[in-house]
Structures are given as structure tokens and as C-alpha cells.
């Protein structure tokens with residue numbers, strides 16, 4: 309255990325405005341407290357939420373903003389009251405880094421639903437400083453919001469599990485959808501969706517990918533292990549699949565009609581919205597009444613569920629399918645993600661990108 313330096317300057321890659329373009333940014337980390345852990349970032353996945361936030365899709369973005377919430381790092385220093393982690397441990401940080409600890413969701417260990425949760429970036433910490441995410445050399449995180457990365461998971465492979473992985477695992481558990489033999493649909497085969505296929509298959513489900521094109525068909529069936537593949541614009545195939553699914557995990561990040569998908573659900577089927585869409589979605593009420601169908605949503609997963617999904621992946625031999633890139637490629641990666649050109653998650657090799665040097669170079673040019 310060491311005493312923590314009170315203030316330290318670090319370099320991250322920040323968006324400055326709603327273009328969402330990231331560039332090196334030097335800032336001061338928040339003061340560290342007794343239960344804080346200083347984490348040297350190794351890898352950070354790029355989630356579509358990073359685009360929503362960097363480009364102000366929800367209208368609440370604050371700049372400069374260092375995105376990144378699928379963070380795997382190494383503990384380099386711990387506060388005097390840190391009991392769970394030691395220097396050298398490999399840990400994960402996800403979407404939230406604070407909560408009130410007193411409300412009903414906090415007491416039930418589903419702190420992601422705390423109304424006073426603190427987001428890992430684009431938020432304000434208890435000391436009044438902006439929170440900044442994982443596209444940075446270092447983060448300071450309260451031990452409660454860290455998870456240990458199992459030794460059997462490669463750190464770059466683990467990164468997408470901290471958001472994409474737990475985001476599909478949590479609703480399957482919460483809505484009682486873990487029974488083998490269930491028939492599930494994964495709508496949108498991206499970062500979250502591909503983990504949906506893998507996790508649902510590992511639970512013993514029959515999995516149908518529902519995609520906007522046929523481009524990912526061969527890979528979904530041959531590599532991800534999907535059992536069926538539907539192209540949403542193929543009216544005949546969609547009609548043939550009516551009333552066949554127990555649930556749909558909907559990961560589409562843009563406005564889309566719900567009715568074609570509600571039609572695929574069986575009696576009591578559940579449509580779980582995961583995509584972040586800032587415009588109203590609509591459907592006519594008989595689409596849910598005639599079949600007692602439910603439209604619901606889910607937000608990431610708890611710290612406990614994050615630890616659980618990491619162990620689930622170890623036990624089932626699951627890995628994420630990733631493309632590892634350097635920080636200097638991050639803007640191209642964001643553009644490619646937005647135009648649906650990645651199979652299936654970019655992960656930035658932050659420690660291998662010399663972000664401190666890049667900032668010094670940028671300053672001297």
C-alpha cells in the first residue's frame with residue numbers, strides 16, 4: 309500500500325465538440341481518497357455509446373470529453389483503505405464509477421439503477437471535477453467500481469465484456485431467460501449483439517440473428533454459432549418466423565420500427581431494448597396485447613454481474629471478437645463503427661500507444 313499523490317496530470321484523447329473528433333488532451337485527475345485505486349489503462353473497447361456521447365446524440369454532452377468505458381488496466385497504486393486490490397492486479401472499469409449506496413437499487417446491488425450514479429465520463433465526480441474515461445493513460449477509481457479480470461482472460465479480450473458482455477448477460481438473467489432451449493433473437497449484430505449471440509448460445513438457446521443486411525450471414529452462422537439468420541427487409545422470411553421467439557435483444561442504435569420484431573415474438577415474448585435512441589419509438593397496442601408481449605429495457609449490469617459474466621466467459625470458453633488498434637487510429641475506428649464496418653468490437657491498445665508522448669508531439673508541432 310502506498311500513499312496516493314494528491315494530484316496528477318494525465319493525457320487522454322478528448323472530443324472538444326459535437327464533431328466527436330478525439331485529440332490529445334492533458335488534464336488533472338481528481339484527488340485520490342483512501343478507497344481509490346490508480347489504474348494504468350492497458351486496453352479500452354469502443355462502444356457505440358462513445359459515439360452517442362462524443363457526438364452529443366442525447367443533447368447532454370460536456371466537453372472536453374474523454375470517452376471509453378470498457379477499460380482494462382493494471383493497478384499501480386492503492387489508497388490506505390483499499391482491501392480488494394493490490395499493485396499489479398489486472399482490473400476492469402465499466403460505465404459507472406459512483407453511486408449513493410443508500411437507495412433501494414444500491415442496497416439490492418443493482419447500483420447501475422441508482423439515480424445518483426456517476427458515469428465514468430461526461431459526468432461530475434463528488435469533488436466537482438469532470439469524470440473522464442478510458443481513452444487515457446490513467447484513471448482513478450473507487451475500489452467498489454472495479455472488477456478483477458480473471459487470469460485466464462486476455463486483457464484485450466476482456467475489455468468488451470465490461471459493457472457489451474454484461475449488457476446482454478444482465479437482462480437474460482433479470483428476465484428469467486437463462487433456461488436452455490429458449491429461442492432468442494439478436495437484433496443488430498455489432499459489439500453488443502455479437503456478445504449476445506455468444507452468451508445466449510452458451511446458455512443453450514436457439515439463436516436467430518436479425519440483421520439489416522445479409523453481409524454478416526456466413527460469419528454469424530459459421531463463426532459465432534448462430535442457428536438462424538434473418539434479414540429484416542426480407543418480408544417473406546420475417547413472416548415465416550412469426551410467433552417463434554421467446555425474446556429479442558434489440559441493439560440497434562438508431563430509430564427503427566418495433567412492429568416487425570414484435571411480430572416475431574411468441575406468447576409472453578419479451579422485446580428488450582438496449583440501443584440508446586433519443587427519439588420516441590412507436591407501435592400499436594394490439595401488437596403487444598394480442599400475445600401478452602412485453603417491451604422492456606435494460607441498462608448495462610451491476611458490478612456483481614460484471615464479475616459473473618467474466619467468470620461465465622472463462623467457464624464457457626467465450627471470447628469477444630475484436631480488432632485491436634492504436635490510439636492514433638481512434639477517429640478512423642469511430643467512423644468505421646458508425647458506418648457498421650467492424651467485426652465486432654474495436655479495442656484500443658492504450659498502453660501500447662504512448663499517449664503521453666503523442667500529446668507532447670502534438671504540443672511541439
Ligand SMILES: NC(=O)C1=CN([C@@H]2O[C@H](COP(=O)(O)OP(=O)(O)OC[C@H]3O[C@@H](n4cnc5c(N)ncnc54)[C@H](OP(=O)(O)O)[C@@H]3O)[C@@H](O)[C@H]2O)C=CC1
Nearest residue numbers: 356357475496497498499500519520561582583584607608
Ligand atoms: N443498454 C445499455 O446498457 C447499453 C446500450 N448500448 C447501446 O446499444 C447500441 C448498440 O451498441 P453497439 O453494439 O456498441 O453498437 P454497434 O454499432 O457495434 O452495433 C449496432 C448494430 O446495429 C445494427 N444497425 C442497424 N442500423 C444501424 C445504423 N443505422 N447504424 C449502425 N448500426 C446499425 C448493425 O447490425 P446489423 O449489421 O446486423 O444490422 C450494427 O452492427 C448503441 O445504441 C449503444 O449506445 C451499448 C451498451 C450498453
Ligand SMILES: O=C/C=C/c1ccc(O)c(O)c1
Nearest residue numbers: 355357366403471584607608
Ligand atoms: O454503453 C453503455 C451505456 C449505455 C447507455 C444507456 C442509456 C443512456 O441514456 C446512456 O446515455 C447510455
Ligand SMILES: [Zn+2]
Nearest residue numbers: 355357471472
Ligand atoms: Zn457501452
Ligand SMILES: [Zn+2]
Nearest residue numbers: 408411414422
Ligand atoms: Zn443509490
